[in-house]
Amino acid sequence: MTVLFDIHPDNPQQRFIYQAATIIKEGGVVAVPTDSSYAIVARLDDSDAAKKLRHIRGLDDKHLLTLLCRDLAEIAHFAKVDNQQYRLLKLATPGPWTFILQASKEVPRRVSHPSRKTIGIRVPQHAVLLALIEEVGEPLLSTTFIAKDEEHPFTDHEDFIDLYKGQLDGVIVSGAVSAQPTTVIDLTGEVPEVLRLGMGDPEKLGIFSD
Secondary structure (H helix, E strand, O other): OOEEEEOOOOOOOHHHHHHHHHHHHOOOOEEEEOOOOEEEEEEOOOHHHHHHHHHHHOOOOOOOOEEEOOOHHHHHHHEEOOHHHHHHHHHHOOOOEEEEEEEOOOOOOOOOOOOOOEEEEEOOOOHHHHHHHHHHOOOEEEEEOOOOOOOOOOOOHHHOOOOOEOOEOEEEEOOOOOOOOOEEEEOOOOOOEEEEOOOOOHHHHOOOOO
C-alpha cells in the first residue's frame, strides 16, 4: 500500500513527518519533493531498500546514488573534504547542488561508485525534506525520480502516483517543485568540473565551465 502525505511546505506537520520517517526506518521507499524536482529516498544502511529504490528507477548497481544530508558537518562525516572543498560547500549549501566527493569509510560499499569510491552528496533547501532527514536521524539515500527511459524528472505526484502505486511505500505532497535538476559538480579532481548544469549557477561559486 502506498501512503499519501499532504504536508505544508513551510510548516510541516510533525505527525506526518514522523509517519513518513517511520516508513523509511522500516525499509520503505518514499517519493519526496525537493528544491529541484521529486526524488525517491530510502534508509542509508539498508541493502534491501537500496535494491528496491534502484528497481523502481530501473538503475543498475553502477549508477551513482546521492546522500541527502542535513548540513556541512554531516557531509564531512561521509565524505573526505579538504579546506578548499569545505569553503566551496559552505558557500553552496543548502541549495540545488550535488557534489561528487571521495567517500569516507562511513559510506556503505554498495552505495559509493564501485571503482572510484566516490559519492554524490547534497544539502537540500526544502523545509519538508530537511524535517524528514532530521526525523530519520541520518542522511537519506536518494535518486532523482525519473521514469525509465525518460529524460525529465517528475514534478507533480499526480504524474506518477498511479504508475507506481504499490511500488512506493509513501508519497509526500507539498506544493509545486521545479522541473530542473540539481547542478552536479565533481570535486574529486584538481579543479571543480561541472558534470550537469541545472538550477545552481556555477559562476556564483566561482566555477566557470566551457
